[in-house]
Amino acid sequence: MNNKTFRVLAINPGATSTKNGIFANETCIAESTIRHDYQELAACGSIKNQKRLRTELVLKFVKEAGVELASLDAVVGRGGIIKPLESGTYAINDKMLADLSIEPATIHASSLAGIIAREIGDSLGIPSYIVDPVTVDELCPQARLTGIKGIERQTIFHALNSKAVARRVCKEIGRKYEESRLVVAHMGGGVSVGAHLEGRVVDVNTAAAGEGPFSPERSGGVPLFPIIEMCYSGTYSKAEMMDLVVKKSGMQMHIGTTDLRKAEAMIADGDSYAALVVETMAYMVAKEIGAMCAVLSGRVDGIILTGGLAYSTLFTNYIKARVERLATVYMCPGEDELLALAEGALAVLRKETAVKEY
Secondary structure (H helix, E strand, O other), X not given: OOOOOOEEEEEEEOOOEEEEEEEEOOEEEEEEEEEOOHHHHHOOOXXXXXXXXXXXXXXXXXXXXXXXXXHOOEEEEEOXXXXXXXXXXXXXXXXXHHHHOOOOHHHOOOHHHHHHHXXXXXXXXXXXXXXXXXOEOOOOHHHHOOOOOOOOOOOXXXXXXXXXHHHHHHHHOOOOHHHOEEEEEEEOOOEEEEEEEOOEEEEEOOXXXXXXXXXXXXXXXXXXXXXXXXXXXXXXXXXXXXXXXXXXXXXXXXHOOOOHHHHHHHHHOOOHHHXXXXXXXXXXXXXXXXXXXXXXXXXXXXXXXXXXXXXXXXXXXXXHHHHOOOOXXXXXXXXXXXXHHHHHHHHHHOOOOOOEOO
């Protein structure tokens, strides 16, 4: 067993923040969430042009943490919207760097993670990686085909956290992830529920494409005919329809908030419609879990509830009441993505798994 202490810098950019962590093996020795001023980001002109600003702030974080750059063994970044690939830890090679620099990757700040990680890694002569990007695609053929020829399902989901919590639960219960059958429900601003079969996510709803349960801000699956009518009504542009499905529907459209804590307060004050909306959202998550249990032929080693909504006892109790007879339910609230990134890098540094080439 490798007893060396490895130091890893993990970088996770979001739309208005950059989260950073420095790890000594699995222990986080420094962590920061850098909040970016909207006007400062807008002045960059594009997400791609934010690289210099964010890189300088990441390096400032490392310096203020009192960590010598020369002590780092690797830099790991959140994967952006790149081509579909299998789960794993990938070296940031020139091809990936090129793909992170063009659309569709450049529409989201997560693409900057790989670019910044590669730049810092190269300057220090150490490896740079990404781990389980949102485009992890391990669908079985039956999950890919649809009823309209020429339209196939592809996955964009919370792969990083879903895979990480699955591995952690397996470790806790003495199983190998690669030999387990699990259903993982990541529940946040979007909800993705995946069937994990022997280390591969063979089916999962793509929340950003309008599949699965509705969430605090996304529509989930809705009847197609009314959507088609809306598209041709002349009232909405294509961009407005996309925003409606991904950002402006779900719980907030019903009761005016994306915050489940506020929804619970409304319920406590006697708002019966808020109660119906929250219970229905949980009902839909439970129904999707049931569907993924069917994907696994009903043989399920565990159901994992994770993401921000998993902190809510009210919400998770609704779900557990419907699914706990299917398999043991494990609670992993929140999403520790910095640790998940570090774990992916550490597995390669320790030679527990092979690094993959993009």
